[in-house]
Amino acid sequence: GLLVCINGSPYERGKAFHRDELAARRAREAGAALAYVNLVGGQDELVFDGGSLVVDAAGRLLARAEQFTETLLTVDLDLPAARTAAPAASAVATGTAVGTGTAVDAGDGTAMTVTRLVLTDQPVAAFDAAAPVVAQRLDSAAELYQALVTGTRDYVGKNGFTSVVLGLSGGIDSALVATIAVDALGADRVHTVAMPSVHSSTGSVDDAAELARRTGVTHTVAPIQPVVDAFHATLATAGGLAGLAAENLQARVRGTLLMALSNAHGHLVLTTGNKSELATGFSTLYGDSAGGFAPIKDVPKTLVWELARWRNAHADRRGETPPIPEEIIVKPPSAELAPGQLDSDRLPDYTTLDAVLDDYVERDQGRTELITAGHSPETVERVIRLVDLAEYKRRQNPPGPKVTSKAFGRDRRLPITSHWREHPSG
Template sequence: MALRIALAQLNLVVGDVAGNTRRVIETAADARDRLGAQLVLFPELTLCGYPPEDLLFHKGLQRQVNTALQRVIAETRGIAVMVGFPEYAPEGIYNAAAVVRDGDVLAAYRKQKLPNYRVFDEKRYFRQGQESRVVDIGGVRVGLLICEDVWEPEPAEAAKAAGAQLLAVINGSPYSLRYQQRREGIVRDRVRDTGLPVVYLNLLGGQDELVFDGGSFVMNAAGEVVQRAAPFEEGVFAVDVDLLDDKAVPRPDAVAPPLSEEASVYSALVMGVRDYVNKHGFPGVVIGLSGGADSALTLAVAVDALGAERVRAVMMPSRYTSQMSLEDAAEQARRLGVRYDVISIEDMFRTALEALAPVFEGREPDATEENIQSRCRGLLLMAISNKTGRMVLTTGNKSEMAVGYATLYGDMAGGFAPIKDCSKLLVYRLARYRNSVSPVIPQRVLERAPSAELRPDQKDSDSLPPYEILDPILELFIQDDLSVDEIVARGFERETVGRVLEMVKRNEYKRRQAPPGIRISDRAFGRDWRYPITSGYKAR
């Protein structure tokens, strides 16, 4: 006896209940007719998309979801469908899933473990389920689980106790670096706990700061991955499960190889940009191209995400812009085939200085004059955005965002920040990776000392520790929450550590006003960083 399960690794849209429902019905029919599947799994909270956040509280969403679920029940025939949805009960909302077939609800399950850490705050919205559900599909008893349920032992063990021979887990598990290995390690723990194989389906696509990378997989009772879908690719994949001696045994099939760290991060950036732009309906994007590594990487990502015809690059030189920057920016635009404009900010900058001269009288030039240049550029980019409808992509990296090495209402002005969670050192790694695919970034961009070019002979190292020192300190503080003493014990100078942490604290107000950006680390500025703006805390 064999059971064929289809894994629908789909890119859904939060809030588009009608569109998501249509995809469920069409995909179920395809899984039945093309793959011959008896059961098809859809991701967590399929109907409303994940994460829906406070949309869950809106009465209109409740009505749409209830209507959509009834439509799925009525219109899916000849195949069992496991679909995720928010269940509105009198006592509250549940993160739920139903298995339906031929007009009947075979089983309904409520998620038991609600994550409430990092980017997750499900306890704000959902009540906790209390009971296991096992459903017989094609003679195989399938235990139902939702995402976080598999991260703790109790739900899987309860499903086994209820008679499950196979665990089916639907997920909305967002990407971060090296997270696929962690997912598979957790599932392996559950396999060891229960002795049951696991079919793990993950969501795909970008949603605001989050990217869901797919990577759905099947693990046998020995803890071996016997099938894995390619990450960052939509598809419907067939899984065959044999019933041998009353045990479910998944058949080995294609196992997509893991991506390198650089390839996986780059793929996440491309998917995040593509979905943010397309799901918002923007015709394209505009980017300030400086001749430096950050804007070079951002431009490459944008072109790979959207195509050259939807990307516009603008060089905005001042008296401090080097000839090398002008040449390298023009060359990269040529290599990528994007429209490239050069608009000098010199007249704007001079006019602003002349207008402010009476107010600035008696004061020496400082960062104020540098910020004026950045804000001139922000004004031009936003004007192009307003006139063309193209969204501005900002080009700041995580190192800069952490210490405030960015200009509010200047280079921070824009709609989306693709590399906001990429440290400066990672930016260089990603740029070299992209050049290994095809050389789109001039080599000089990656070899020259980084500079904002806002004053004569300026280098980033004039204001910041070298990135080889800065980035590890930031990672220890931001991702690992280490104290000054603990970071110093790792071999860093106390004065440098204290200075860096003070800059991070002092610039929280800037980060709160920054555009959203793609999360690729275990802790990004945004959903999973909630430090106070006003704080008397002294880092020690």
């Protein structure tokens, strides 16, 4: 009368609804109540969100545990009396016990084998049943945010680190990563470093300091211009650096400083790049991509803004000061590696970019399908080229929580060396 399903089902956005449908369908197929017991915690890229549930033989929800929280969910069930024989044609060995197994149509073209074991034929003594607990499922933003917090907390703790450090630029990505780190570990274990260059705006430096003040992290300002100038002077005899090379030098100086602090104090370096940047190669190897863990590497830029707004609204509801200054959320995104630089100088608008990336990466649509779906042909060509060329960069990025169905590295890994081209006929 009871089917117990012990699971390590990793989190993905929207997956909980599919689990509910699957549990209900399997319970009806087996003709038994079903207890779906799921793991809680993080392991490398994977995050397990719990949300264990129990449904009756008709697939109706009886109880549900909270997500991302280890808990003991007690459920009292009325089960049918044990049967000495099950409606099956063959015996199936299970350890030292023998039950009977029968193939049941799963409704999707596959067969599920139901093996029945009689644990006891004695009825349970009468007792007062406890009221069932049905925890409310988190909304989409809260669920995603908690997945990132859980993944970060467990990666840091289970790998023996006691603290983290990250560059705090005054931009939205590093602001969100710092906030996630504080929620995961506590402010006393989070260290942030502002590393302004000659191109950094006063507003960005001030915004970073304000976020540090609000969250209570240990914050340091370490201007990098003297180090950058020293590099330029050293390389002058080799022709010097200009353009993109000069921009990337600033990012690499910052990466070197953070890794030095990691070596000196045992901090784990958190990188702050998002999925849109990872997809298009909009990062610097051994610069802003240098580190040990990447909390938002599977989060598109548009979702970064959504999570920042959600976290601030969550603080408002609790009567707390929002951790992320509004100035950080509303400012146009910029790497600030050159005068007047904006992300939009080199990338499509993030709303447009993320829509194409979602279809190309998550849904595996090709060029023709993307254009048929309504995306601009010029944008499609540009995005495909950027994504394909950036594969070599993605191979060198640190791990981070998988929260989508197609995370780079774990789920989407293509050959770097490939001269394949689509045939002109399509």
